[in-house]
Amino acid sequence: MIDLVELRVFIGPDGRGGNPLGVVTDGAQVPGTADRQRLATQLGFSETVFIDDVIRGAVDIYTPSAQLAFAGHPLVGTSWLMRERGQAAEVLRPAAGEVRTWAEDDFTWIRGRAQWASGRRTHQYATAAEVDALPAPPPGTGWLYAWAWLDEAAGQVRARAFPRRGDNIVEDEATGAAAVVLTGELGRPLDIRQGAASQILTRVHPGGWIDVGGRVARS
Structure with a gap:
């Protein structure tokens, strides 16, 4: 087994x-x-x-x-x-x-690079409500990370992720690689609230390295 x-x-x-x-x-x-x-x-x-x-x-x-x-x-x-x-x-x-990889309190962290997650396209919407209103999946092809600011000054983001690769995953509840890509594009640490109830934290380091962390539990 x-x-x-x-x-x-x-x-x-x-x-x-x-x-x-x-x-x-x-x-x-x-x-x-x-x-x-x-x-x-x-x-x-x-x-x-x-x-x-x-x-x-x-x-x-x-x-x-x-x-x-x-x-x-x-x-x-x-x-x-x-x-x-x-x-x-x-x-x-x-x-x-x-x-x-390492642990800090109840968060587990990894460090990666945005170019390792190529093919994930980000698209900014004007409001979190617009992100929430998107159908699953939105029209179009290719990997889409839809996001909007919840609080730009605080780095808080609302996001949803749509792989759109033709398999049975219509929407990802939480996606660390896409969070790395968005963090690399914005060049700042983020607190991302994704999917129905998930949280992803990111940090930026010199040389293109980006940390992404979150909580984990057994199903």
Whole structure:
């Protein structure tokens, strides 16, 4: 039997929200790319991650329809789970490169780069109400991160995410990679309230590095 742990990543302050994540804790149980893609499709989470080497932090990430080099909520969730199981890592290694990770209070953080999340287009709306009123998904093609300021001075953002890649994920409840892209574009730390009840925090560092963090819980 495959050891699969189900998590919710980027849950809100009240414990609601969070994007579902499947973590296969022993990647050797599903060794082939085709079999991993098949399992990710069957599970239907927005992402499923396979831990290939706990010591090195090697991980492999899939949506229901594609393999990803980098994704925020799988890495945050995997880091949290490894720490909970007494296997805390300082670095995770998806295909994109080395991703630092750590915990601060009840938040788990990773550090990545916006170019690792290419293909995610952001679009600013005038008000949060306009973002809330969007159909799921909005007309058009391609990955869309719709956002508006809740409080620009405080860096508070309302956002919704629409992969629009033709699989069964109509809207992502919380997306760390898209948050990294938006933070890189705006060049400032953000407090993002996404989906129904999720929260994502980001920070900016020199050299194009961006931190993204959130709370995690078992489903």
